[in-house]
Amino acid sequence: MSAGDPINVYDDLAPVYGDATEAARRRYETIKAAFEERFGAAPEAFARSPGRVNLIGEHIDYEGYGVLPMALAVDTVVAVRKAGNQLVVCNVDADKYPEKAFSVDPAQEVDVGKHNWGNYFVAAYKGVFEHLAAKGAAAPAPAGLQIMIHGTVPTGGGLSSSAAIVCASALAVMRMHGIELTKGEVSEFTAKAERYVGVTSGGMDQAISIMGMPGIAKLVEFNPVRASDVVLPEGAVFVVANSLAISNKAESATKHYNLRVVECRLAAGVLAALLGESKESARQVLTLKEVEPLIEAKYSGPKASTSGAQTAAVEELLHEGAYETAEIEELLGAKLTDLYEGNASALRVLAANGRFELRKRALHVYAEKQRVPDFRDVCNSGAGVEEKLAKLGKLMDESHASCRDLYECSSVELDALVQVNKAAGAIGSRLTGAGWGGCTVSLAREGEVEGFIEKVKGGYFKGLIEAGRIREEDLPECIFASKPASGGAVLTLKL
Ligand code: NG1
Numbered sequence: 001m002s003a004g005d006p007i008n009v010y011d012d013l014a015p016v017y018g019d020a021t022e023a024a025r026r027r028y029e030t031i032k033a034a035f036e037e038r039f040g041a042a043p044e045a046f047a048r049s050p051g052r053v054n055l056i057g058e059h060i061d062y063e064g065y066g067v068l069p070m071a072l073a074v075d076t077v078v079a080v081r082k083a084g085n086q087l088v089v090c091n092v093d094a095d096k097y098p099e100k101a102f103s104v105d106p107a108q109e110v111d112v113g114k115h116n117w118g119n120y121f122v123a124a125y126k127g128v129f130e131h132l133a134a135k136g137a138a139a140p141a142p143a144g145l146q147i148m149i150h151g152t153v154p155t156g157g158g159l160s161s162s163a164a165i166v167c168a169s170a171l172a173v174m175r176m177h178g179i180e181l182t183k184g185e186v187s188e189f190t191a192k193a194e195r196y197v198g199v200t201s202g203g204m205d206q207a208i209s210i211m212g213m214p215g216i217a218k219l220v221e222f223n224p225v226r227a228s229d230v231v232l233p234e235g236a237v238f239v240v241a242n243s244l245a246i247s248n249k250a251e252s253a254t255k256h257y258n259l260r261v262v263e264c265r266l267a268a269g270v271l272a273a274l275l276g277e278s279k280e281s282a283r284q285v286l287t288l289k290e291v292e293p294l295i296e297a298k299y300s301g302p303k304a305s306t307s308g309a310q311t312a313a314v315e316e317l318l319h320e321g322a323y324e325t326a327e328i329e330e331l332l333g334a335k336l337t338d339l340y341e342g343n344a345s346a347l348r349v350l351a352a353n354g355r356f357e358l359r360k361r362a363l364h365v366y367a368e369k370q371r372v373p374d375f376r377d378v379c380n381s382g383a384g385v386e387e388k389l390a391k392l393g394k395l396m397d398e399s400h401a402s403c404r405d406l407y408e409c410s411s412v413e414l415d416a417l418v419q420v421n422k423a424a425g426a427i428g429s430r431l432t433g434a435g436w437g438g439c440t441v442s443l444a445r446e447g448e449v450e451g452f453i454e455k456v457k458g459g460y461f462k463g464l465i466e467a468g469r470i471r472e473e474d475l476p477e478c479i480f481a482s483k484p485a486s487g488g489a490v491l492t493l494k495l
Helices: 013-038 119-134 161-176 183-197 204-211 256-275 279-284 290-298 307-317 326-333 344-352 359-378 387-403 414-425 446-466 472-478
Strands: 009-010 045-056 070-080 085-092 100-102 144-152 219-222 226-230 235-242 426-430 439-444 479-482 490-491
Touching: 009 013, 013 045, 013 070, 013 144, 045 204, 045 235, 045 387, 045 439, 070 161, 070 204, 070 279, 070 359, 070 479, 085 119, 100 119, 119 161, 119 183, 119 326, 119 414, 144 161, 161 204, 161 490, 183 204, 204 219, 204 226, 204 290, 219 359, 235 387, 235 414, 235 446, 235 472, 256 279, 256 307, 256 344, 256 359, 256 426, 256 446, 279 326, 290 307, 290 359, 290 472, 307 359, 326 387, 359 387, 387 414, 387 426, 414 439, 414 446, 426 446, 426 479, 439 446, 446 472, 446 479, 472 479
Parallel strands: 009 490, 085 144
Antiparallel strands: 045 070, 045 490, 070 144, 070 219, 085 100, 219 226, 235 439, 235 479, 426 439
């Protein structure tokens, strides 16, 4: 499989759902029935794309560094039919996600101020047409669409429910307009499209949602987006557990996710200036990855290009504690609002925050980006299984500590859950995804998974059941073992 391959199209559920095909069939029949009830006709096709769990490499994709996720079995399904002159977006769970209607104009604005679940579909719709325009391809006339969506990826959980809905929607829009694009192209434009919803995300989630494969984790790299296989050690199982602290990325972006994106860019610019770049060229430096050659030039020598040298440079050049806006403006020779002219989400960050942590964020990024190839190298090494598991676990533990202490994207609940996971025997455990709530991922041995899950249920979830926050029957969705699953596909089913 490569980024140049076309999107998979199947006329059967088995290649996607494997052992779980019968349950999937019943689910698709329910979606079809909901579609027929609302629209009075059957859907022409289905598109689906999965959530993901990131095994290692957090908050570095938008800095240009590779990450190591795997696709999950949970996904979003979009049933679709060409009809009418609007985009009518419905959800099987209509109480939670009420029907929305939008124009078919691909140039329409997404109203970020009014957060609304239908925005994800519109973002994908715009993304398809904008991609065609950007590559100079002729676009078909925009068609009215009837849509019924059903998702099983927990929302606000760090498992990329947003990428699953954006990617599945993009595949449905493409199918109905007869547009064929490669997996790499869809990964790239859906990452950009999701930014219409107000989060300045990197490209990890969309890439793995589109390019995931059963049984295989992926090292995903960017510019251009590409994915290489990482075969996990035999007997290694990853257990996802939901802290149940909801982190709504789009709604809290100015104080969390988008603030970190701004802090990293400002850290990159300030580092470049302190490494001797003119203020004008320092302002053009957008990511910490772009600072690497400047560090290498200043600290010449065999190790100047390592993560260790980058960390040493940050420790030497960036001071502890927050930088105030005025201090950064002095170093970069420009008003921050001018630096971000036209970038609405960054301007919202600047309006809401006057202090920026640069040193801690850069220290996290330069250490975390090294853990990704290290993780891959352990998997590919000739070491015995136990040695591999121990090394992978250590990398995961270090990643969590860095997210908690340097990137400050953990939460009380996530830290408590990681502790429970470790006490229950996890070889390694960390928050996964953006953080500030959502899920943890833990490494366990296959033969010990059931016992591990039972212990975590007792140590973390029992209290939540007693407090009435969840029901016993919800537990399988709160904690589950996962194997790498299939990526996005179009399904032409005869149900
Ligand atoms: P989540 O919140 O798990 O979907 C987000 C970003 C990723 C990446 C991670 C942190 C979006 C859509 N995704 O993931 O690109 O930056 O945080 O590693 O915003």
